[in-house]
Amino acid sequence: MNPQDNTIDKNQILTWYIDDVLNDKQPKNVYAFSQAHQLEEAEFYNYFSNLETIENYFYEALFEATLETLQSSEDYELYPAKDKILSFYYTFFENLKMNRSFVQHSIGSQSLKDLGKLKGLRKGFLEYANHLEIEKIDFKQKDVNKASEKVMAESAWFHLLGTLKFWLNDKSANFEKTDVFIEKSVNAGFELINVSAFKNVADFGKFIFKEFNPVK
Incomplete structure (x- = not known):
């Protein structure tokens, strides 16, 4: 997996999450969400503690x-x-x-x-x-x-x-x-x-x- 370090911030994660949800791709957990966006799970936690905190x-x-x-x-x-x-x-x-x-x-x-x-x-x-x-x-x-x-x-x-x-x-x-x-x-x-x-x-x-x- 290649984390996209240069483009990651809270707003980028929010954009991904909204797109997933509205396209019937609701992630089951942080791991699944991170996998879908070529993001290390540990990197996700630099911005949010769980999926609900994105909302x-x-x-x-x-x-x-x-x-x-x-x-x-x-x-x-x-x-x-x-x-x-x-x-x-x-x-x-x-x-x-x-x-x-x-x-x-x-x-x-x-x-x-x-x-x-x-x-x-x-x-x-x-x-x-x-x-x-x-x-x-x-x-x-x-x-x-x-x-x-x-x-x-x-x-x-x-x-x-x-x-x-x-x-x-x-x-x-x-x-x-x-x-x-x-x-x-x-x-x-x-x-x-x-x-x-x-x-x-x-x-x-x-x-x-x-x-x-x-x-x-």
Whole structure:
């Protein structure tokens, strides 16, 4: 076997893995994967500990690519928090769309509640959410405010999971319903956070009711 040392990196291994999976060549183990790509098994472990961590890296890389795209715009840093999160969602799901077949294979048939493949994405997203300058209620107590911030970050994560699940089930052209879901749910969330009008909340509620209770 001749290891292709000059071309090996995490992204190359990820590309091989995605191609294998989408062409019905799902590797049974690291040895089989390494054999198929003329790679020494020991070389594989320089980058990943097992095959599942390749999928973990896929979602991390997608998240990082999304942030790079957003931060390349000078205007992004000037956006209010709501516009930042909307920009994140639209960019992230556009990146997901380019890899939809792999995402469907990876997590499409599973519950998104405690998915190990999304651990890296979760960590990055929670850090991102915590750094957004979202106006929050001041409870005048440090411990309560800290707990509130944690709850908000976790809520943002579960919202991302819910949006991901909605997108995986979305059969509309160009996934237009997911765009509507993102806009209405983010607007509703910020209305609740800021304790202001409930118009967007009601609007989102009507959309969800219509989607899950179609007229026969």
